[in-house]
Amino acid sequence: MPVNESLRVLRTVHYDPAHYSLFLSAGSIGPQTRPGQFAMLQAGEGFRPYLRRAFSVADVTKVAGVPALEFVVKAVGLGTGLLGRLSEGTPIPVLGPLGVPFPTDDLTREDRVALVAGGIGLAPLLLLSRELAARGVSADLFYGGRNETDVLKRADFERFLGPHRCRYATDDGSLGRKGLVTDLVTQALDGAVRWKRLFACGPLPMFRTLAAIVEKAALDASFALESEMACGFGVCLGCVAPTSDGRFATVCTEGPCVPPSAVDWSRV
Amino acid sequence: MPVNESLRVLRTVHYDPAHYSLFLSAGSIGPQTRPGQFAMLQAGEGFRPYLRRAFSVADVTKVAGVPALEFVVKAVGLGTGLLGRLSEGTPIPVLGPLGVPFPTDDLTREDRVALVAGGIGLAPLLLLSRELAARGVSADLFYGGRNETDVLKRADFERFLGPHRCRYATDDGSLGRKGLVTDLVTQALDGAVRWKRLFACGPLPMFRTLAAIVEKAALDASFALESEMACGFGVCLGCVAPTSDGRFATVCTEGPCVPPSAVDWSRV
Amino acid sequence: MAVDLSVRLGRLALKNPIATASGTFGYGLEFTPFVPLRTLGAISVKGLSLRPCFGNPPPRICEADAGMLNAIGLQNIGVDAFLAEKLPELHRLGATVIANVWGDTEDEYVAVVERIGADRRVAAIELNVSCPNVVKGGLIFGNNPQALGALVGRVRSATKLPLIVKLSPNVTDVSVTAKAAVDAGADILSLINTLVGLSIDIETRQPKIGFTTGGLSGPAIRPVAVRMVWEVRKALPKVPIFGIGGIETAEHVVEFLIAGADAVQVGTANFRDPTVSARLVDDLARWCAAHGVRRVSDLTGTLKTRPRPELRFG
């Protein structure tokens, strides 16, 4: 059941001019949040920006002992710029948790899964890693970015999943393999590895390639989609994605986590 | 020559929930400013408020040795509320000095003048008091408010003009005489006192009464008017007041300091 | 002080003047986590058509200064699914339901209205004749008094329920379309719908909205909406009006009532804050009490205009 509450800024950690983590008091949203779900944050008191902005809950953690929600944000404009400049203690209207989480209920200690992150798409996979670790499900992380600074939160991923389970790819080779993260996935699939499910979040081109890969490999998968959102809970009908059965589905309520086979990638 | 520059908040002093002094770095506006002139301040980065707000320069002073502009502000809405919450160091776009100052060039040590303030109308009279004091012109202050907390900056006025020269009136009698500030003026005029000029700033009702008083007493006077302003330098034509010769005059460039005889008070 | 918030719009009696605007409140049920539906004056549901409608391809929305643009394409589950799957629960929750309907042709409008018939669980029917830039329908009906009159006439004879016609603001003189709707049998007028706008992604040089143009809503349009409410009130003093456009606070509600609205509909604000509609009911009661207004309906049409000089502006 989503909650609309005012949460205070506990801390902001800047990784580089373009990326930061925003920690808010967990409120009653924290305990309810499942990996893959998101929240709508209002940035600023005025009308700039006017609409709330959607952010995946990247972690449910603690800041100096205080229960906290972590959002990992890439500053791309008005709202993401403003949210990074808020001083500690500032109250922010937050609506959440929202959307369909990653399907994990059926996973057991015997299972092995794959996590594929592209750029800021790491966010929902971080909380997923925490849960998988807690439940003893083993997971391989494939995380790609433009360069090393683009690949965030590596320490946390490696703590949750084990360093040997985390592989990286960068366009310039400054970290891990030079090339696309999807190449790492194909390579692994060519090997012996068999996954029960593949979880992914990233830019559209990555989704397209990955959708083809998992279809070919007949691999069960869940993608955390993005879209421009006004409400976040299914009433504006603004966030839709074309479905393979010819409809338009609201990413905020039928997603954001969907099986790639449900999306008509040719119309996206 | 008005300047458009970005000035930093040096300090904010709150007198009560409704009143505060905002100190900004003086920039190149400070040295140019004459008593009665004003500046246009942009409150906030966003579009709330959208237009700049006009404020009399209440003093050109120093904060911890740094040259400063002081504005004395009454919080009545969006902009005045926001300006009072700015943290030290925040840069604010400021346009000034603007408008016609109080006429003081002809005043000498032999002259005696009257200053009449109503409510937040004290602002321009404070800088005027500093100048008059510096030039040895003696001045009687009559300052009225709803109650004692409404009557601000008394220590400064009394330092500039001498405590015995400062008389107060409040609606509830909590400070000075119970009643209207204009009664103090009439009373003084009934006595022996003769003023070379009367300077005033306050709410419309005070202006109306004072206009009648100075006309009856054939007393030279200058009123610092207010009006809603968009630009502050004579181009929007939004701030006009009706003139006795049947025109509309821009308060920002033909004023704010005008002889009351120039205004058609019946059409205001 | 006890404040009477109830209002009457002809045969439509509401417990308070705060309704929610079509397309911004889903089918109502999505808001049960945030708002007790029975506390609202009414809810106007997403525009219903004869058959389910998939709407426009994305992108459908973008942000604007103090507002947003949308070109959803009237995606909806269709009138039959609404009556079968949504209305019973809305009724159980005590919601006062306004059925917002649309069609591509007169026949479709009439058919949707006939499906609803005289269902007592629907308090009123709201004709959306003001979807701007529609390839079919909209412009013809919304911006053409003759076509509008003909449509409203046919719908009028198809239902006994109070009939609301929602007018387009994209016209030279809204009082003309207003008169046409009322002469043809409209009981109540809703204004305004969105202003047609265009916003461009200058990097791709494509419209931010897939449909090219979109409807501008939010605080940006409030002054235009208040003006049109005032104009229609002047032209048709006896016709009840829902004021719509950029309402976010109780003060905005009061502004619309003073301009001539009998009730209001809150739209885009529901996206920024899903709890806003219920809060406006309380805030409005508080405002009235603080201002000695015993009956909220006493505010309607109380604008005090000054004598207009023989002058123009600009």
Added chain:
Amino acid sequence: MAVDLSVRLGRLALKNPIATASGTFGYGLEFTPFVPLRTLGAISVKGLSLRPCFGNPPPRICEADAGMLNAIGLQNIGVDAFLAEKLPELHRLGATVIANVWGDTEDEYVAVVERIGADRRVAAIELNVSCPNVVKGGLIFGNNPQALGALVGRVRSATKLPLIVKLSPNVTDVSVTAKAAVDAGADILSLINTLVGLSIDIETRQPKIGFTTGGLSGPAIRPVAVRMVWEVRKALPKVPIFGIGGIETAEHVVEFLIAGADAVQVGTANFRDPTVSARLVDDLARWCAAHGVRRVSDLTGTLKTRPRPELRFG
């Protein structure tokens, strides 16, 4: 990269596409402390009438969300005083001057234009036929194609200068008035003027503007302005256009150019920041350089619209 900012609007050649909008830039000289007038593409001066005009009684302006309302009442010193007292200095400063003119009757319009005659210090004449809510004149001319055509025809034969007609956005179909103006001899179109709005002081229950209604300007109206520029560009591909409405940044300028404007006019933004117009010239050059645009005029009308589905929106 060197960027060519010059633009041609028919016979009107400008060194860059950044002009200032009438009524928001005074007579230009007020801005000399802030802007080197010669650096601007052009300045459109406050609307000039045959005789001096005192304008409307206050209050004349109020703030709106992302904009403002105004009902100045076209206060101006009159065309003769302008020619005698302002134009010489503007000319000396190298300003490209657009004379914005208006009248209550066709004869007055013609008389003002004849006073300017063929004065080479005036680059173009801009007819303001779009003062909304005017007791006389405006509505008749601005929102009525026939009356507009007649007026423009008479003015056309009264001057050899490039003739700009500034259109009202308060119409059902702006391309109709646009066509009427062009068919009658307009060389260039300016759009848009302000949207008619109303804002109420709920404490006094009086309009915040003495005239009751006022013209809405600022970022709030930009999506409507961009849409109308695009519509007129589609309807009249060869007619040069000044895009106007809520421009505050170089990105906004680019948006108008892509929509179909050949140049723009910056209005209300001049009040928020008197230096904005000159800065936009530099920012626009920087934007073009960063985006590999060698000639700013290459941006005009390059909007890439997607195929429109047979769907409506709302």
